[in-house]
Amino acid sequence: MKSLRMTAGTAGVALMGVGAFLLMGVRDLADVLVWLGGAVVLHDVVIAPAVLLVGLLLVRGAARGPVRGALLVAGALTTVALPVLLRPGRTANSSVLPLDYPRNWLIALVAVAVVTALWLAVRGCGRGRRRPGG
Structure with missing residues (x-):
């Protein structure tokens, strides 16, 4: 676990x-x-309290932790996607935003939900088993 934390910390500092x-x-x-200040305020004043509530x-x-984590990730994804989601219509230059960002945002949210559901399923299945010698 310590090596995982060191790797994540090193990657974070590099990024x-x-x-x-x-x-x-x-x-x-x-x-x-x-924009960065607004993102911090949005997270700390709106997203985090809503997720906790x-x-x-x-x-x-036991599902509370993973569900809260998934909601925080979904909130962060939405915060990052807000400029594109709120901008109506097409741009004059089609190469500026060439992808279907609302669809990709929805795919990312579905992926978060699926991973969370799988996590809960695996965690739930593991609890029913008895450990050897226990």
């Missing part, structure tokens, strides 16, 4: 370095900082 490098090329840094009211027992 932060990539992000800092990419920020050096931004012309209007103030807009980026406003839904987890508290709708989910009981």
Whole structure:
């Protein structure tokens, strides 16, 4: 487990370095900082409390943690996708946003739900077995 944490931490620091490098090329840094601040506020004021409330009211027992995790991931995916989801119509330059982003966002949300359901199923099946010597 320690090696997994070290690997995840190293990858996170490397990605932060990539992000800092990419920020050096931004012309209007103030807009980026406003967007990042808005994302933090959206997460901390809207998404996280909503996830905790839904987890508290709708989910009981061991499933609460994975469901809350899935809701947080879905909220983060939605936050990242908001600019594209809220922008109506096509752009003048079709190469700017060449993919079907709303469809891909929905696919990502379905993938999160499926992985969560599989996780819960595997975890639930493992609890019914008796451990040897236990």
